[in-house]
Amino acid sequence: MTTTAVTHIASLVTNDPSLGNGAPLGLIQDAAVVIEGDRIVWTGESSKAPATDNVLDAAGRAVVPGFVDSHSHLVFAGDRTQEFNARMSGQPYRAGGIRTTVAATRAATDEELSANVARYLAEALRQGTTTFETKSGYGLTVEDEARALRIAGRHTDEVTYLGAHIVSPDYADDPAGYVDLVTGPMLEACAPHARWIDVFCEQGAFDGDQARAILTAGRAKGLHPRIHANQLSYGPGVQLAVELDAASADHCTHLTDADVDALGQGRTVATLLPGAEFSTRAAWPDARRLLDAGATVALSTDCNPGSSFTSSMPFCVALAVRDMGMTPDEAIWSATAGGAAALRRTDIGRITPGARADLVLLDAPSHVHLAYRPGVPLVSAVWRSGERVV
Numbered sequence: 001m002t003t004t005a006v007t008h009i010a011s012l013v014t015n016d017p018s019l020g021n022g023a024p025l026g027l028i029q030d031a032a033v034v035i036e037g038d039r040i041v042w043t044g045e046s047s048k049a050p051a052t053d054n055v056l057d058a059a060g061r062a063v064v065p066g067f068v069d070s071h072s073h074l075v076f077a078g079d080r081t082q083e084f085n086a087r088m089s090g091q092p093y094r095a096g097g098i099r100t101t102v103a104a105t106r107a108a109t110d111e112e113l114s115a116n117v118a119r120y121l122a123e124a125l126r127q128g129t130t131t132f133e134t135k136s137g138y139g140l141t142v143e144d145e146a147r148a149l150r151i152a153g154r155h156t157d158e159v160t161y162l163g164a165h166i167v168s169p170d171y172a173d174d175p176a177g178y179v180d181l182v183t184g185p186m187l188e189a190c191a192p193h194a195r196w197i198d199v200f201c202e203q204g205a206f207d208g209d210q211a212r213a214i215l216t217a218g219r220a221k222g223l224h225p226r227i228h229a230n231q232l233s234y235g236p237g238v239q240l241a242v243e244l245d246a247a248s249a250d251h252c253t254h255l256t257d258a259d260v261d262a263l264g265q266g267r268t269v270a271t272l273l274p275g276a277e278f279s280t281r282a283a284w285p286d287a288r289r290l291l292d293a294g295a296t297v298a299l300s301t302d303c304n305p306g307s308s309f310t311s312s313m314p315f316c317v318a319l320a321v322r323d324m325g326m327t328p329d330e331a332i333w334s335a336t337a338g339g340a341a342a343l344r345r346t347d348i349g350r351i352t353p354g355a356r357a358d359l360v361l362l363d364a365p366s367h368v369h370l371a372y373r374p375g376v377p378l379v380s381a382v383w384r385s386g387e388r389v390v
């Protein structure tokens with residue numbers, strides 16, 4: 001198998017706390033990484049790197065693990081520019097806008113939807129994202145949800161069934177009937193195509209009892225739970241996520257002290273989605289409070305046409321540092337190892353021997369520049385599974 005070394009890396013983020021000064025990022029200065037096939041096989045000081053078939057001289061630039069975007073909604077058609085314009089003129093965000101995208105998505109062909117996913121995926125890759133999760137949730141019929149998951153599965157292994165995004169407009173007068181559909185025939189059709197099950201637990205979407213019924217039914221079919229929780233208001237989502245040992249509670253914008261304590265003690269990751277607060281002009285989630293309570297925090301884009309139409313993990317890192325109380329080191333960890341934890345993965349989000357060779361070479365001497373130089377395209381090269389893709 002071909003071996004490649006990236007040498008003379010000014011600053012390498014490994015996310016191995018046993019390296020460097022013992023901090024979570026496991027920083028190594030003047031480092032090298034050796035890739036063999038799709039795996040990382042060696043990291044260390046550049047002067048000690050073993051001989052390899054190919055060498056790329058990083059010439060004083062930084063390398064970070066590929067970003068792990070653990071929350072996106074990419075199977076959709078159309079956009080909601082008008083809704084965004086209205087919000088920026090003072091209208092609040094309403095989850096009901098989801099219906100606009102449901103209508104456009106149902107009307108689109110498989111090819112159109114798949115091309116859309118590929119387009120946003122390519123966009124994300126150019127910004128350093130090497131793993132992404134994506135969801136259904138804009139179909140809301142048995143056929144349209146199963147179709148969304150099949151299409152998602154062409155692009156990623158991290159596929160989430162979100163039939164419970166909102167009550168389908170077809171069931172406006174019968175929400176209980178919709179929950180029966182989501183936990184019955186729709187689940188039956190969707191479970192073979194997904195790894196995860198998600199529910200939007202929120203006023204105007206699904207309450208705590210409905211969310212519990214949906215996630216429990218999914219679990220019985222072999223899907224692992226994750227939740228859209230406490231985004232627009234306080235509510236039962238976070239506690240339910242911890243109770244069910246969900247991999248992740250996503251949004252976490254409105255948290256009581258008890259919610260924070262639960263996340264600090266459980267292993268459910270708090271996934272923060274600053275693109276949503278940016279794009280809805282809402283108050284920021286308090287990452288500092290969660291970190292100080294001992295919670296594991298992930299950062300993700302939530303890329304969707306309604307509440308957060310960004311595919312950029314560097315943008316989310318910059319927002320989290322500027323407005324959510326995170327240090328640059330914490331934000332980079334959350335966008336890489338944190339995302340991996342939110343997907344219960346240990347093979348990604350780190351640059352350590354045995355991990356998948358997902359690397360981002362930055363046009364900067366340090367990972368800190370991702371927050372220090374917001375909006376600047378600093379991604380210079382990307383390897384995914386050992387293959388140079390940017």
Ligand code: NIG
Pocket residue numbers: 073095097098101200228231276302304305306307308
């Ligand atoms: O994560 N919160 C629910 N779902 C999306 C928004 C979807 C939409 O507005 O289309 C979110 O923000």
Ligand code: FE
Pocket residue numbers: 071072073228302304
């Ligand atoms: Fe979302």
